Amino acid sequence: MEKIYDQYGSQLFTCALAVTGRSDSAEDAIHEAFCRGFHLTEVPLNLKAYMFRSVRNAAIDQLRRKNRTTSLFEDYVFDSSAGPSELAEQNQLKRHAAKALLKLSEDERETIVQHLYADLTFQEIADMRQRSIGTVASWYRRGLTKMKDYLEV
Amino acid sequence: MDMDDFEAQLKRLPLARPSEGFRRRIFGDKPGGSWFVGLFSRRIPVGWAAAFALAAGIAGMSDSQMWGGGAAAPLQPVVNVQIIRSPSDRNLFDFTVPAKDFMPGELTVNVQAPKEI
Numbered sequence: 593m594e595k596i597y598d599q600y601g602s603q604l605f606t607c608a609l610a611v612t613g614r615s616d617s618a619e620d621a622i623h624e625a626f627c628r629g630f631h632l633t634e635v636p637l638n639l640k641a642y643m644f645r646s647v648r649n650a651a652i653d654q655l656r657r658k659n660r661t662t663s664l665f666e667d668y669v670f671d672s673s674a675g676p677s678e679l680a681e682q683n684q685l686k687r688h689a690a691k692a693l694l695k696l697s698e699d700e701r702e703t704i705v706q707h708l709y710a711d712l713t714f715q716e717i718a719d720m721r722q723r724s725i726g727t728v729a730s731w732y733r734r735g736l737t738k739m740k741d742y743l744e745v
Numbered sequence: 746m747d748m749d750d751f752e753a754q755l756k757r758l759p760l761a762r763p764s765e766g767f768r769r770r771i772f773g774d775k776p777g778g779s780w781f782v783g784l785f786s787r788r789i790p791v792g793w794a795a796a797f798a799l800a801a802g803i804a805g806m807s808d809s810q811m812w813g814g815g816a817a818a819p820l821q822p823v824v825n826v827q828i829i830r831s832p833s834d835r836n837l838f839d840f841t842v843p844a845k846d847f848m849p850g851e852l853t854v855n856v857q858a859p860k861e862i
Contacts, residue, residue: 602760626771671759
């Protein structure tokens with residue numbers, strides 16, 4: 593479990609953030625998912641996919657429980673602690689990409705985060721969301737096209 | 746810029762991390778995280794476990810002498826007393842009422858000597 597956290601902590605956080613829109617709720621969701629994970633009697637075959645699914649479910653629970661509408665996703669999705677060597681251009685891209693992600697539908701945003709940043713396959717995402725692989729691939733392509741259009745304007 | 750380049754450019758953006766101390770919040774709550782539980786959840790080499798079991802077995806078989814007990818106490822015979830029948834309705838074992846009775850009936854005593862090991 594610790595290896596999963598060390599390897600995918602940021603990705604799990606971003607995936608939870610894509611659902612909750614708030615960093616505190618995203619952390620609560622991860623915490624809840626790991627606490628559940630500690631009580632597993634058997635290790636799932638695909639522990640990584642299991643943890644991403646578990647975090648997503650916990651994030652949905654958090655969203656329902658707290659019923660918050662204010663989205664702070666934009667402020668947290670990318671690492672804002674830019675070093676002095678970081679190009680201003682990349683900082684700008686981060687800000688615009690975060691805004692572009694917010695313009696997408698929930699399905700598109702989640703799929704982009706899960707596939708592009710968490711390296712989950714379309715099949716894993718389809719299993720997690722209980723949708724067909726074609727639907728997931730289409731959410732991804734459509735979302736990416738919308739982001740590209742937004743950033744090129 | 747084509748879609749592949751755009752995808753690669755987005756992928757290069759560093760993701761935000763959970764707050765400082767969040768890792769400790771998760772793994773501090775982990776069951777078995779305390780030093781006491783951790784002590785017993787450590788893996789012990791099979792050779793060590795076998796050697797310990799053998800030593801414990803030898804100690805148990807050595808007639809307790811290794812603990813300074815000296816010779817074992819003599820074994821006591823077991824005596825079972827069994828009253829087969831009481832001829833009267835009165836409870837002969839009720840000593841709350843003064844009574845002077847001769848206890849008739851059949852008394853069987855079995856004496857069983859223990860076997861020496």
